[in-house]
Amino acid sequence: MNYKRIYESLIDRAKNRNLEQYTETHHIIPKCMGGSDEKENLVELTPEEHYVSHQLLVKIYPDNRRLAKAAHMMATGRITNKAYGWVKRKFINAMKIDQAGSGNSHYGTMWIHNIELRENKRVLTEDDIPEGWVKGRKIKWNEPTEHHCKRCDKVFHSMNKVVAFCSTECRYSKYGRFKGRETELISNYNQTLSMNKALKAMGFKGAISHYYEWAKQVLEENKHLLIAPIFQPPSKRSLTE
Numbered sequence: 001m002n003y004k005r006i007y008e009s010l011i012d013r014a015k016n017r018n019l020e021q022y023t024e025t026h027h028i029i030p031k032c033m034g035g036s037d038e039k040e041n042l043v044e045l046t047p048e049e050h051y052v053s054h055q056l057l058v059k060i061y062p063d064n065r066r067l068a069k070a071a072h073m074m075a076t077g078r079i080t081n082k083a084y085g086w087v088k089r090k091f092i093n094a095m096k097i098d099q100a101g102s103g104n105s106h107y108g109t110m111w112i113h114n115i116e117l118r119e120n121k122r123v124l125t126e127d128d129i130p131e132g133w134v135k136g137r138k139i140k141w142n143e144p145t146e147h148h149c150k151r152c153d154k155v156f157h158s159m160n161k162v163v164a165f166c167s168t169e170c171r172y173s174k175y176g177r178f179k180g181r182e183t184e185l186i187s188n189y190n191q192t193l194s195m196n197k198a199l200k201a202m203g204f205k206g207a208i209s210h211y212y213e214w215a216k217q218v219l220e221e222n223k224h225l226l227i228a229p230i231f232q233p234p235s236k237r238s239l240t241e
Helices: 003-015 047-060 065-075 083-098 168-178 182-192 195-201 209-221 236-240
Strands: 024-027 042-045 109-114 119-124 145-148 155-158
Touching (some): 003 042, 042 047, 065 083, 182 195, 195 209
Antiparallel strands (some): 109 119
């Protein structure tokens, strides 16, 4: 396919018209190839034409990494078809070449870390590593924290600083204050066909947090007593079909 001829045809058509709509200014000869900001080198294109023109330029000059980067930047927020794939691949290849060796912004440096200070930083590769510092980057400084289970008061350790229960059993045992109200919940659900409304009718805050977990567990175990199935939000796929 003659991409150059297609590109020239697109530009020639744009030069001989006046559009009363949103347009984007395009450099006929890209600035990365020596093009100027002179009027003769500028043309007004629709957003669709502008992106297509940059795709064509990448096709015409496949070894020009700057053109690949420009096309990729234009794809952000606007591309919705498979054309993005080949532009992305061109961009990645261009970045690999540019970031190789001395082109990499971190070329000639290395990570070091200090356990006691809980710090890490980059230093020049040829520099001596300071006392107390070790080569490498250590990310996970946190250590397990001691907690007391809110249900059984057992002491346990966890990386999660806000965990409240030592086990799944203790977590679900907190529903004890709801015990004995299962029939009330089922009756309210059959009347309202809403878990949220059923819980509010019982004086709870609604289908949130542990109220929702308890209610869902009860309704799942008593499906045979419900006059309607438990409401499940439609999937994204079903919404688009």
